[in-house]
Amino acid sequence: SSASSAEGEASNPGSLQARTASAVELRVCCKHLLDRDTLNKSDPCVVLLMQSQGQWVEVDRSEVIRSNLNPVFAKVFMVDYYFEEVQKLRFEVYDIHGHGGLGTHDDDFLGGMECTVGQIVAQKRVSKPLFLKYGKSAGKSTMTVTSEEISGDNGFVELLFRAKKLDDKDLFSKSDPFLEIYRINDDGSEQLVHRTEFVKNNLSPIWEPFKVSLNSLCSCEEKRKLRCVVFDYDSRGKHDFIGEFYTTFEEMQKATGGNKIQWDCMNPKYKLKKRNYRNSGVVILLDLKIHRVYSFLDYIMGGCQIHFTVAIDFTASNGDPRNSCSLHYINPYQPNEYLKALVAVGEICQDYDSDKKFSALGFGARIPPNYEVSHDFAINFSAEDDECEGIQGVVESYQSCLPKIQLYGPTNVAPIISKVAKVAANEEKTQEASQYFILLILTDGVVTDMADTREAIVRASYLPMSIIIVGVGNADFTDMQILDGDDGILRSPKGEPVMRDIVQFVPFREFKNASPTALAKCVLAEVPKQVVEYYSSKALPPRGPKGSAPGSALNSPQ
Secondary structure, three states: OOHHHHHHHOOOOOHHHOOOOOEEEEEEEEEOOOOOOOOOOOOEEEEEEEEEEEEEEEEEEEEOOOOOOOEEOOOOOOEEEEOOOEEEEEEEEEEEOOOOOOOHHHHHHEEEEEEEHHHHHHHHHHEEEEEHHHHHEEEEEEEEEEEEEOOOOOEEEEEEEEEEEOOOOOOOOOOOOOEEEEEOOOOOEEEEEEEEEOOOOOOOOOOOOOOEEEEHOOOOOOOOOOEEEEEEOOOOOOOEEEEEEEHHHHHHHHHHHHHOOOEEEEOOOHHHOOOOOOOOOOOEEEEEEEEOOOOOOHHHHHEEEEEEEEEEEEEEEEOOOOOOOOOOOOOOOOHHHHHHHHHHHHHHHHOOOOOEEEEEEEEOOEEOOEEEEOOOOOOOOOOOEEEHHHHHHHHHHHHHHHHHHHEEEOOOOOOHHHHHHHHHHHHHOOOOOOOOEEEEEEEEOOOOOOOHHHHHHHOOOOOEEEEEEEEEOOOOHHHHHHHHHOOOOOOOOOEOOOOOOEEEEEEHHHHHHOHHHHHHHHHHOOHHHHHHHHHHHHOOOOHHHOOOOOOOOOOOOO
């Protein structure tokens, strides 16, 4: 989340939900695309871009559909929708050649259109003409984008299909079958839900398992009709129809728990013409798994506690605390940057911690009584209990420890990450969504133990834990951006990737003139998602009766 967008937003300081998005699924189809190929038709692919700080950034891209000027893309684009933001989207269609990437030449560009997430959500369906570069029309080419919100009572279903003894449509080899599933809407129209890969030269294929949201599959209505069609794949886009059958999600659910369910794959023409016609093969649903989707609020309301730890940088580069130029200088009239950042973030986190006790640690100082350097000491100097009473208790411990320590170095943060990770690892063993740990690191410089820090973050990414780093002062924090996984996957020195992105880095100077709530909002923007990601990856429901409520996939209470 960028500083500028956070500053401009109205804020609710008492709630982490202030910027929680709704997840929206977008589906795309095109009509009358330009034909750029001499022998075949164009092979279109859609690229989705989103505007961020005035720049268009690629979010995702669809599959390539061979030789088709009226493609219906199976790809589902997932975007987060923020009611309070104008989120500009751009859809671009390219003609893809061979196995290479996107075409770079103007003649590979088939057209683009722009709209906002809000427009698509409000209208549910947006159709627009496509334009080439410099505002030139792309003939009759149009694009339609439809949206569906992933609502709270929703989930995902994982399906595993196979077929047996399908009709052979090829002369010199066997069919290359693929399966398409369509949802039949109230108005009788059909919406493509999923298209499997094709299996080469095989009349009894097993398709890869796939996940779809229940909203997408059946609009969360178990009895809604679904049409399933099997085709023989053709590289020129002229796929041969093998057969079809109709079902419902209610019927599909019989395939849970290792039970199989099968349908006759029927070709209506053959049924009319051939007296002894039975089917064109059978399609079997081997397995169905339902994945419930819970929200951040579900976990919090189920009793999950957010345990908050703050770690403060006491290295010598901060300057002597007695000097008014020091970042640690205690001015009776104006809190320093460390205190501003601590209070802004802490005041929001304390709403989610029932005992209102926070662990407060320091690093990079020589501490009494022996004045040896420590990289993970309690700022209240209690070896047994590093917790302070509320944010005010942390502030008082910070102010009282400053005269007792000697600022030193280096800036090593791996020991503190490992210390909190150790507590989080004990929590993980409970196999319950009961405690989640947020570590706020306030530092004035780039860490010196970067390799160990990367290793510690990779380990922590497997635990119920998030790390927020706020850069205080005017140092060059470019290297710190590496730790924030937004620009690519963070890896340990041995090359092991993080299991999930758990680090958010923010330079405090971007918020110097902003309200404290703007900083908190930006810093905590990713936390709800990280909490849900962690518990979802472990398949842990919220605690209490909510998480264990009986009932079917579509009507079990949230």
